[in-house]
Amino acid sequence: MVDFLHGNGSRVIIDDTNGLLYDRLTEAGLTVYRADHRAPSQLPLLGSAPAEALARTTLRDRPPLSRSAMGSGTHSGRDEELAGGYETAMAAVADQPAPGRFFAHGPRGEKKVALTFDDGPFPPHTERILDILEHYAVPATFFCVGLNSVAHPEILGRIQERGHAFGNHTWSHPYLPDLSEAQILEQLRSTGEALSTFTNGDAPTLFRPPYGALPPGPYDWLTTMEATTVLWDVDPKDWSRPGVEVIARSVLDQVRPGSIVLMHDGGGDRSQTVDALPTIIETLLDRGYRLVRADHLLERPVSEQAEARGTSPSTPD
Ligand SMILES: [Zn+2]
Structure with missing residues (x-):
């Protein structure tokens, strides 16, 4: 996945409940943002917000994006x-x-x-x-x-x-x-x-x-x-x-x-x-x-x- 994203020169937006991906993505040198995705009811029981729902919410509502950095990790924007x-x-x-x-x-x-x-x-x-x-x-x-x-x-x-x-x-x-x-x-x-x-x-x-x-x-x-x-x-x-x-x-x-x-x-x-x-x-x-x-x-x-x-x-x- 990281190779694919690199190849595309992508920036990555991930939802705000997933604390497991930030470090791995930022370590790989990708630009990662956490979307301020305040719709817990849309979240599935397990795992993260579905990618499509996250993309739609991000495009529609333009929530503030917090740039994730190595030192702030999953806390970015939510301290x-x-x-x-x-x-x-x-x-x-x-x-x-x-x-x-x-x-x-x-x-x-x-x-x-x-x-x-x-x-x-x-x-x-x-x-x-x-x-x-x-x-x-x-x-x-x-x-x-x-x-x-x-x-x-x-x-x-x-x-x-x-x-x-x-x-x-x-x-x-x-x-x-x-x-x-x-x-x-x-x-x-x-x-x-x-x-x-x-x-x-x-x-x-x-x-x-x-x-x-x-x-x-x-x-x-x-x-x-x-x-x-x-x-x-x-x-x-x-x-x-x-x-x-x-x-x-x-x-x-x-x-x-x-x-x-x-x-x-x-x-x-x-x-x-x-x-x-x-x-x-x-x-x-x-x-x-x-x-x-x-x-x-x-x-x-x-x-x-x-x-x-x-x-x-x-x-x-
Ligand atoms: Zn933990």
């Missing part, structure tokens, strides 16, 4: 909205509408950290990350996108064999506040089904919304799915490719006991993330941290769980 969705999600963490269901970090009392990787599986970066994790014999958590999961089952097999955890990161990486509840559920259901082959038949219960963005509550749809929403408290913004050393330093400066570290193995060229990983792991181990899967980081003693169920919502630190 404020994306920040709003993230604030909503963080408010859910703080309010704990369903105790034990929303987390940005684990307990602060133990020197444990969870490394998490989003947007894959995606060769060769996921495989290189798996090699490094194996070298240091440490586990991690992979928040997989359904589209990529069905494309690379062999990588999922390796993630499973090595004992890493899986999380659901939706089917096509949309900004969830754009979607109806039924659409969100279908995004989660189909991805859970794609991953269930690799998780002993059960869909993963860990869930991370794309961009860390949730629509306003209530979140009955999450509780009925028994999903645990996992955000993060350490974000090196590795997707913007700030440099290997900047990524490593950013993680190591922010990390605290109980931290959940957000990084990316998919969605574009992740070699900087891969190259930063050995330093990150070695330094954390040197500092006496244990690296654990996100589900293990969030496990709480049974007594605490009972307490959380029996009392009014509490605010974590």
